[in-house]
Amino acid sequence: MSVIKEVPFPSPETPELPMNIWIDDADSAVDVIDALALSPFATGVQPWSRLVSLERVRTEAALSPAQGRVVRTAQVQDGPESRLICGDGWTLRVVRHRNRTATVSVTAVSDELARSVLKESIDGAEEPEPDTDHVEMGFWWRSSHGATRSEKPITAQPWAEIEGNYSAEARQSLDRLMGVTPADVNGRLILLHGPPGTGKTTLLRSLAKQWQDWCQVDCVLDPERLFNDPGYLMEVAVGYDTEEDQQRWRLLVLEDCDELISAAAKAQTGQGLSRLLNLTDGLLGQGRDVLVAITTNEDLTRLHPAVVRPGRCLAQIEVGPLAREEAVRWLGASTGVGPSGATLAELYAIRSGRAPAATGDESTGLYL
Template sequence: MIREVPFPSRDPSGELPMNIWVDDADSAIDVIDALALSPFATGVQPCSRLANLERVRPDAPLRPAEGRLLRIAQVEDGTESRLICGEGWTLRVVRHRNRTATVSVTAVSEELATSVLKESIDGAEEPVPDTDHIDMGFWWRGAHGGTRSQKPITAQPWDEIGRNYPGRARPALDRLMAVKPAEVSGRLILLHGPPGTGKTTLLRALAKQWHDWCQVDCVLDPERLFNDPGYLMEVAVGYDTDDETQRWRLLVLEDCDELISAGAKAQAGQGLSRLLNLTDGLLGQGRDVLVAITTNEDLTRLHPAVVRPGRCLAQVEIGPLTRDEAVAWLGSTQGVSPSGATLAELYALRAGREIPPSGADDSTGLYL
């Protein structure tokens, strides 16, 4: 059955008429979404504000002290949606099991929308732990363009995890960790080596080390980034914070073997050209943007344009620890091969797990 659902407080003087049609395919949450949109679409409440929250306190009301609950809907996955209205405003709150929430307000004025949103979300989030955490942005391409979400991630200081990396790589990594804005001489950071050697852990430590002057954003879909000029422009322009001083940004692209391999031009079309344009071409001019790429490829198999002198701020091979380094790290020779061990293998040995035989499928990465 299909029927029209009128909004409870529809004002006939609204500039745009709106009918809400629902059928059996729609859920109760879909109805709340439509009802929340109605006063904005009709022009009754022409001002809108929205906030995405992380780590929401379980006891946070996410609503002003005044207001009337119109609708509430819950689904099995733990999502809950509420529709609340007050004098001149409408509030929609969607809470998820993972403790994130979306709070949107429509109101008759910008001031009222802002004040209702502020009262609803004030103190709703738990503070980010100071120890071993850092804020990192995550970009992905959604239905309406690029979307960025900021989340706290664990990140240990470099001086605590430096021993996880082979001695031959540590001098270059020490220099990278110590870089300051005035010392940036190239826009590309290239970390290459076998899976399980700690490249991702290293980037988290770099985000912590550079926190005072650089915001780190991870692009979850780099294959789409360089195939979609509009998405690339959104990410390149960036997400400006309220900080008075504009920080540098580091874009992290993990496992981009096809993008920077010797045959990248033929395999990925314009992707390689756009990457190079972002690092030192016209696109990168005027924006303090660095790009960090991790790859499992050997340096000799990378495109020469990527590794040419002057393009890379750092170009470091992250290999396994030697046998002596691995034994010192583990405190035992048990399970350590004569050729040494990767960081992932050492953690597996310390946890009492067997190491897969050499040549086993490692396409999933063994990432740390």
């Protein structure tokens, strides 16, 4: 069964655009709410739109102005709840998820009204920011609707609390990296290389915390698509602007990108390497104050010469295992520590009473 809602064509008296909605048995009640919410904007009756994504939404938060009237509600079992709320000159769509996130969008007859309705709806809806062990990090991915960014709090310890997890050889370079300010930036690429399980991801979380006053850190979840899709790359490079008075630097994190920067990268990824280099010191990166951090398990000798050439990198640091003496000091005992030392992942496994993870498959990175 199909139902078509027809809106008359525009005339001098009614300048709105036409709107047709097709609904069949493949559509859900949530789809109907989505269509109804878009209708006033699509026809031009309410030509102003505002949208915000919320984290840690309070259970008791109404997410609606006091004068709003709920006209539709759809609840998916063990899933999100969607509501359509209307008022004088505005329409509000609220989608609440079980993980306490929510999306609130409003259309209105004026931008001022859209802003005020949205502000009243979300005012006080979120719980306070997590404690100081967290930092906000953005996450980019390419969905069917284009480039998508979500911001979430992640656990991040200050550098002073975790520096003992790294070898003395790497610590001096890491100290300098953690202390970088915008005035110190003389290269756009940060390259962290070394075996899996040595703490490269932990370093990036700590770096996000150390730089949080001047740099927004975003992790790209699908870097292989990023450099194969110029449109996606442009959206990520342009970034996500806030209403802050001063534009912040941005650090894009690309984890385990061995194919992108290897010696055979040109043959394996086509234009991917060229676009990466353009982002780090070409026109694209220079115009947006963008830094790029890459982690890899590859040795430097196996990377493309263009990536490691002098002047390209702000930091190029080998993150290796702790030497035996350092590993024994970290663990407080010598049991389980081999003659050549141990990685951070192996030390955590030993301390928890588990056998160290096998290192035959180095594709996982062990996420430390």
